[in-house]
Amino acid sequence: MPSDRKSRAGTIDHHAALIYTMVLVSAADREMTDRELATIGDVVSHWPVFRDFDREKLSSTAEDCANLLRDEDGLDQVIETIRAALPKHLCETAYALACDVAAADGRASQEELRLLEMLRYGLEIGRLEAAAIERATRVRHATL
Template sequence: MATLNLHTALISTMVIVSAADREMTDRELFTIGEIVRTLPVFADYEEDHLPDDAAACVDMLNGDQKLDEIIRKIRAVLPKKIYDTAYALACDVAVSDGQLSQEELRMLEMLRHGLDVDRLTAAAIERGSAVRYARL
């Protein structure tokens, strides 16, 4: 995935958080699929491309690019008005399996800084994700 577009950049934010702890759980993968199927930002995305686009992101992670370079690529493609959206999608994936690893927390922090999501906005997004994915 040398070149990102809006959709692959958003997918990449979700994949890098899911892969941060070296384990992409079934629940995280399901959540990524649900997000792509249901959110308006993906309305004109060809859902059939998701497996290949996610795999390309994993390849990028396994390649020689550093995380900060990948985040810069993501930022360069996304319109500023959806930086918060990208961060929210990443947060939803991170909490979807009911466990938040230190690696995922660190990746979210890197995304927050890389996408210039301010602390108050980030806290609200994180709380919203935690509430939506709460388990009894």
């Protein structure tokens, strides 16, 4: 990646990277639904990785991601920003969060599925690991 792109994106912490991941998936089909937003809020409130996150920063962090997405190369920029900010051991966590947001409406759109593929590649998640995470997501979100 060119250094000018990275300098425009700035650096973020792991909390912001995880939030950017969820916002990215939610915005993939150009419609951030109430269920997706509720999922993001629930994750930030309950997942252990967010225990030391100031929840008052959730809206501004999500807005920062949305602003980056408006750039001409926004999608690539956000994915690179996420990748650069996450320690390797949180990449699978980010992918799991992305899958949960995609599943929040009961069905992932084509845009969300394509974005999950891009995230899997960008975060260097192996096919087997991705399949396991996706299966766990289906199991958690199963209904009658």
